[in-house]
Amino acid sequence: MKATENDFGFMEQEAVIEIPFFQRAYVWEEEQWEQLFEDLKESFKNKKEHFLGSIVLKQLQTNIGEGTKRSLIDGQQRLSTFSILVKSLYDKLDDNYKPDYTKYLFKKPTMDKIPKIQHSKIDRASFEKILKAKNSEELSDSNKDDKLIECYQYFSKKIEQCEELKDFKSFLDFILCIKLWVTINLESTEDEQKIFDSINTTGLKLNATDIIKNALFAKAIALKTDYEELYKKYWEEIFESSKENKNFWEEELNTGRLKRTQSEIFLHAFAIIRGFFKPEDSLENLSKIYKEEIENYDVKKLESFLKQIKEYAIIYRNFPQIKHDTCLSFKNDEERLFHILKITDTNTIMPLILKLKYSFKDDTLKSCFFLLERFVLLCWLCRKGTKDYNILFAKTIKCIAENKDNPVELLKEQLSERIPKDEDIKECLVSLKDNSANYRAKLILFWIELYKRSQNKGQDIIELSYQYTLEHIMPRSWEGSWKNIAKDTEHAECLIYQIGNMTLLKGSLNSTIKNAPWKTKLNGDGSRKNSIKTCADLLITKEILDKKKWDEESIKERTKRLIKDIFEIWGEKI
Structure with missing residues (x-):
């Protein structure tokens, strides 16, 4: 390995620099282009050196007379960007001056305009277009998402607009002659992977x-x-x-x-x-x-x-991609599972899901997915931590790989010790008070709603997106209008934070309505647009619209019904 401080003149000595076909595509964006341009402009203004980073090249075998040919192991983002800047400046030169600069960009014979940098397969066509174009306007109709062409157009526009670079030929000469790089040349027998991994610390780091x-x-x-x-x-x-x-x-x-x-x-x-x-x-x-x-x-x-x-x-x-506006149906088991995983932020389970999907299908897969859904949702509901999930799921994958005959029973056995008891689930549902309680209640109520829609044969709409607001029917600010319901703060909180006191609305209530007495909150006061009745498009909310009063009995009765729904959906069926 030989490392040398160099200016861009090292490109003169190379016949071809080849970017390996499997290297990543060009990924730099305006943030990196602007920084490079401004740094070079500042160096030119103050006549100071500027270090751009390292370029790692590996000698490739060539035939006699072909000249040197090297593989670019590291630095393709920097080298590609700098070459495009040079091309943008080259475009502005009088034709009389251009022959002096072709050696930096093109292979011999330079009249053929074959790029000296042979890009990876992904970007080769775009890079060749840039080097063969007379100016950036020629490529104005190109793909707007093409980062190389976007870079070319960015630099061309910058050069035109920059008052400090009216003498762009002097700027070009400057950036070609200052020592910007450390070039590291490897012999054909040296292991480039070790170098590649260790020096990739500048620009957009490889993932x-x-x-x-x-x-x-x-x-x-x-x-x-x-x-x-x-x-x-x-x-x-x-x-x-x-x-x-x-x-x-x-x-x-x-x-x-x-x-x-x-x-x-x-x-x-x-x-x-x-x-x-x-x-x-x-x-x-x-x-x-x-x-x-x-x-x-x-x-x-x-x-x-x-x-x-x-x-x-x-x-x-091909797994479901769940977005905030994805329409969901209870009957789509896979989407239901992936939505629950997204909301509960359960990422460590993905290897197990992949393994199950790869190995099984039909009813077996459906049963396995239900067990995972039940496990994740009920553990999250009862705030059972995700500690050691990675160990649990890795162990389960290994067990399934070793015994594929009865994956459903095997999965039940692996997860059973961590599943909350029925008493624990009920206790959580009557005390949803902590910081994450609203998120947990919203998810549970949303899927109860979709379950009810799937069971209701007269229901036309069975798909909904997860865009609802959780509302405490008896409000958390209960002291003003709800004193007749609660004896004291402890009693009030016992009612307010039950699942039966919560519902989902398609819009938020104004604070004056939110904390108003039951009849006003239900019907509105005539001056506000939103009330429970106007925002109730869900079955779980419509079922309370005929209530003449909302009190302890109403809350407890609804809590019991919702708990029954939860066990009907996520009880131990298998």
Whole structure:
């Protein structure tokens, strides 16, 4: 390995710089473009050096007369962005000056305008369009989501608008001649993966998926397989086949303290299912654990591994994507489970769900999903912590893998000790008072409503979105208008925080109505738009509209009915 401080002149010496076909797509955005531009402009103004980072290149074998050819191991985001800035400035030059700068951008013969940087498959066409275009206006009709072309248009516009860079030729000469880079050149025998992982600390850091992908296909290359075919069949087809697919796998989700992409969540789940990611392992080491797993794979084992990644990824990709406006029906078991998982923020269960979906179908799968739904919902309702869920679910996956004959009974056995007792459930439902009580009551009431709709043959609307407001019928500010119902604060709270005193409305009540006596709260006072009656489009709310009074007896009676509904839905049926 040889490291050298360099200006962009190092590009003159290279015949071709090839970005490996399996590297991630270009991902920089305006925040990074602006920072680069402003930093370089400031350096030009003050005639000071500026360090952009490292570029790692690995020597590739070439035929005699072809010149040097290197693989770009790290730094493609920086190098691509800087090259586009150079091209944007090159466009502004008089034709007489352009030949002096072609050597930085194009292969010989430069008149063919073949880019010296051969981009990865994902971005190659866009990068070639940029280098062959006379100016950014030529590409104004291109895909608006193409980040490389967007970068080109950004820099072209910036150069036009920047008063300080009217002498853009001097600016171009400056950024080409100052020592911006440390280039690290590896011999063909050196292990680029070690370098690749350790120095990736600037720009938009690679996520675990990027590093795992690089490791998988670096292994395929080392095994002298038809790696491009493997890549196309088992990776590109699933993760990169369309913009929609790429957006899905790159979507970031909040998982506890961290944000992780869908692809990272999936690859973590897959590693748990395969058994090489242990409960005690750290997520920060996910890519390292994958590398250790495949280190001694032969060709057959690697292809089998990739094939199974694809099979599980297809299942994961087709799981319900629950949004705030998703219409839900009680009859859709899978959507119901995934909605409950989303609201309860239960992420560690995903590997088990994937394993069950991969291994079983029809009534067996439906029964397994119901057991998981019941377990998650009732534990969350009774505030039983999620501690050691990862251990529990990993153990369950292993048991199912070893004994597929009766997964339903096996699942019941694994979960039974953690399921709350009936008495505990009832106790929770008459004392929904803590900080998360409203969330728990809302979820329970919403699914009771959908259950009732599914059972009511005369009900046309059986799908609803989760966009309702929880209302305490006897208000939490009870002292003003509800003193005749409660003896004291303790008695009042005993009534207010029962599930029977809560309902869902399609809109929020004004504070003057919210705390008003029952008849006013129910019917309104004539001056306010919202009342319980005007906001009642759910069965669980309509059933209280004929109540002439709302008192202790009404609350307790409704609590009993709702508890009965809960046990009818989530009782031990299987």
